[in-house]
Amino acid sequence: MTSTVAEQVMQTGRAEELAAMYEQINTKNMFPFWAKRADVEHDDIKQLMEGVKAIPFQWSFKRDLEPLIQQSARLITHADSDRRSLVLVNPGLKPKRATVSTLYTAYRLNDPNEVMPPHRHTASAIRLGLTGQQNFTGVEGEDIVFGHGDLVLTPRDTWHNHGNVGSEPAINLSVLDYPLVETLNALQFEHDYKEDGQLKKKQTARFSSDYSARMYGSGGLTPRFIDHRRGVGGSSPVYVYRYEAIRELLERNKDWDGNPYEGLQVEYTDPVRGGPVYKTMTFFMQMLRPGERTLPLKQTASLLVSPLEGKGQCIVDGQTFDFEPFDTIAVPGNSWMELVNTSATEPVILFIASDENVLDAFGLLQRFGKTAGGEVVRLV
Template identity: 60%
Template sequence: MSTAKPAAESLTLKEAALKSLYDELYAKNMFPFWATSQGVEHDEIKQLMATAKAVPFVWKYSEIEPLLQRAARLVTMDDSERRSLILVNPGLAPKRASVSTMYTAYRLNDPDEIMPPHKHSPSAVRFGLTGTGNFTGVEGENVIFGPGDMVLTPNDAWHNHGTVGGEPAVNLSVLDLPLVEMLHAVHFDHKYTEIENGKEVAKKVQAARYPADYSQRIYGEGGLKPRFLDHRRGGGLSSPMWVYRWDRMQATLDALKDWDGDPHEGIVVDYIDPTTGGPVFHTINFYAQMLRPGERTLPQRETASLLLAPFKGKGHSIIDGKRHDWDQFDTLAVPGGCWVEHVNGSDKDPVIFFGATDAPTQRALLLYKRWGRNTAGDLLRLS
């Protein structure tokens, strides 16, 4: 008499043994990287890829601005040294991230409201939206900025924020905090001191060590660099030019508006470190992107994640086949790997995005790639 077990019974015993093995692995904080069946439950490739991912999303300034006003009434500087609204991507919530490596936050400061200095390892910029009295002091350079001006607050540089001039002002911030957090390298310091008469003294305001126009006076002429100055201020961890004025960017865009540009991006002008020609930070960089009246870009896909704020104009983007409408001062998240087209629906007004990208990190790690499609729909490798 045969003692062989039926195939069905052997399969059942194997499945039970596998389940026991999987249960023990998970209980001991391990992951089985193999696939033993066609079932979803045991498709480890799908499980491995099924981590939280950012999704395309638009945050509407028409919804943000009233919330900023309410927060300003309810939260004073006596309550908190910060009053910003961080944009959280629905695919990553509750993580404070607008895409996987960056977040955008909006800040409204009441008239003549100055916060104490602090510093941190994440790198950040402030980009003016409304009001002419936005204020950021960076390592002794006191910067007053308005709409379109971009101010750096580099990794480990002392800085403080606020407003001057008796009127409220709104700016947006972009930080690489989610990336730095992922690398377990976040630190903050709020104990600002200066040396006075040979003693360390706590201060709530930084003493000015540079003229207010230092960034523009020293670095404002492309291709020219004064030799007698130290260009590693702030530790040399970023561009030494800490404010980029909008009038210069606008003049550059105006000078290029009749060029063909890139059919997948329109006219793009990067902000750069004037001493190297590279990105302003080692981790993330920023740019202005112009779509001429009626312009529609061809489909493009890149590994880098993007945050786009329409500074001028309105329109829509097609991201992985879905339409996303945006207006002035909104923020649009374009996660890495998405196909995207941008459309300026106006036949007379340009669209100008303020953009942020994590491409510098990806390029440093040799991970950055970019593809596009031509008008016939053919796939092209662009970078």
């Protein structure tokens, strides 16, 4: 047998043995980690990089969400379930209940005078009022009635109940760190709320309804006569941030130059310790002035973008999403994003949720921008 034929036989045998080995590795629930550029089928780096990922996606409130929300309120009654929410599932992450990799958005309608029983969970959440002026959340003894644009915290492991104390239906939007907590195998729920050993359908108020504003509504002034550790701690002690205040701040500074990549953006923060309201996610309100277009921005953080006022465009990796109030757009990490206010006369106001503080805590936050000339520059 010549050397050439022998080499061919050896190569054929090796290929067969490799195929059998890879089959065994897969059967025994393992993954091969030895990159070999020529071996495309088993290029582990490529496979890792092309794993399950969120994709840019838009949910239209008028076309998709509102009709289903109204239908669910008609078909699923208070007697059927303690909660009635529609979770936005990213097509790239199905069947995982996630809108981006670490967060999800849900929409909820409460009928008039409908208040659900208390519950608590290890996931942190916020509620943002969309319609109605008498959305209700009772959280750790503070009864909060809120309306359009108001942001309410329900921190991890705090007893809370949701509802509506008005005479008209009310819709709110929620953002939770559920996918992150689930990934960390730390998700827990409790539903049997008790006071003095007795099951209760509603918490007894222990604080005045204006407690958050009364104690923390004067910027730069921190009361020393109260305990700032509310619930289990680890979150902002302010449980409601009013839209009127943040909207007025943006309006007051509408002539400021702003950030070319973010327009005018304000972050919700902890007034005692500083920094984001939660360790696992952070939130912003952003104004785009009439005709304003941001420069392209790419970051490892993922975003959930929900317009509250105005119409415009969110361009993600070259894909244009025309948005209206109450839509939600998923912007996965490492996507290029631009925001456009298409009106020449009216501002756009966007509510944005982000996991940037999680990435920052692990040293994984990176941000890049493009100049007006198209040059890529590192921002963080």
